[in-house]
Amino acid sequence: MIEKMISESRMIAGSEIEGVVLKKLKENQDYRGSFTEVYNHRWNLDLNAVQWSYVKSEANVFRGLHFHKRHDEYFCLVSGHSQLGLKDMRPNSPTYLNWQLYDLHGEDLAALIFPRGLLHGWYFFTPSVHLQSVSESYVDYGKDDNWGVYWNDPDLGFPWSFTDPIISTRAGDFPDLDSFIQAIGDF
Ligand SMILES: Cc1cn([C@H]2C[C@H](O)[C@@H](COP(=O)(O)OP(=O)(O)O[C@H]3O[C@H](C)C(=O)[C@H](O)[C@H]3O)O2)c(=O)[nH]c1=O
Numbered sequence: 001m002i003e004k005m006i007s008e009s010r011m012i013a014g015s016e017i018e019g020v021v022l023k024k025l026k027e028n029q030d031y032r033g034s035f036t037e038v039y040n041h042r043w044n045l046d047l048n049a050v051q052w053s054y055v056k057s058e059a060n061v062f063r064g065l066h067f068h069k070r071h072d073e074y075f076c077l078v079s080g081h082s083q084l085g086l087k088d089m090r091p092n093s094p095t096y097l098n099w100q101l102y103d104l105h106g107e108d109l110a111a112l113i114f115p116r117g118l119l120h121g122w123y124f125f126t127p128s129v130h131l132q133s134v135s136e137s138y139v140d141y142g143k144d145d146n147w148g149v150y151w152n153d154p155d156l157g158f159p160w161s162f163t164d165p166i167i168s169t170r171a172g173d174f175p176d177l178d179s180f181i182q183a184i185g186d187f
Pocket residue numbers: 053063064066067132138146168
């Protein structure tokens with residue numbers, strides 16, 4: 001019998017970042033389809049999820065790089081193919097300035113949970129859908145804790161696999177890494 005090859009969701013480059021968890025999700029398949037738990041408080045994830053969002057992205061879209069001082073996040077690619085980058089910007093973290101790159105596939109469901117204080121951004125190779133959750137509602141953080149860095153500043157160190165993504169107007173105006181570090185000060 002030829003096994004269907006699936007592309008694995010995994011970290012493909014970078015080094016450790018304290019507090020980041022990639023949790024593979026169990027897809028319970030049967031003759032009707034499948035059932036997958038995407039979040040459960042019994043998993044003891046470091047995330048007090050107060051808002052969930054359903055996000056659709058066209059191919060070649062990049063969302064980010066974003067940064068928040070006050071809230072933790074959850075990302076789960078439900079369908080499609082995504083490349084996700086994280087960078088530790090917490091001056092007191094033992095993994096300060098470390099970065100990670102993940103290759104995520106909707107056919108290998110996984111939840112990435114990451115703490116406040118990390119630059120984060122996600123690129124979509126194909127039309128994709130993801131779930132995201134935050135520990136502070138957008139209506140609260142959107143006004144004063146929604147920072148960003150321009151996605152391809154070489155000082156970030158990300159070996160992105162794309163060159164000319166579709167980004168928001170706001171993301172197009174994000175500062176470089178040095179200006180961002182000056183702007184956020186100590187936290
Ligand atoms: C984030 C958010 C956005 N929106 C509205 C606001 C805009 O009309 C539209 C797109 O928002 P935005 O361009 O901010 O979406 P992304 O570029 O994916 O960024 C968002 O998701 C990444 C991960 C971030 O970390 C950002 O903080 C967050 O803004 O959805 C809402 O209505 N609720 C929300 O929670």
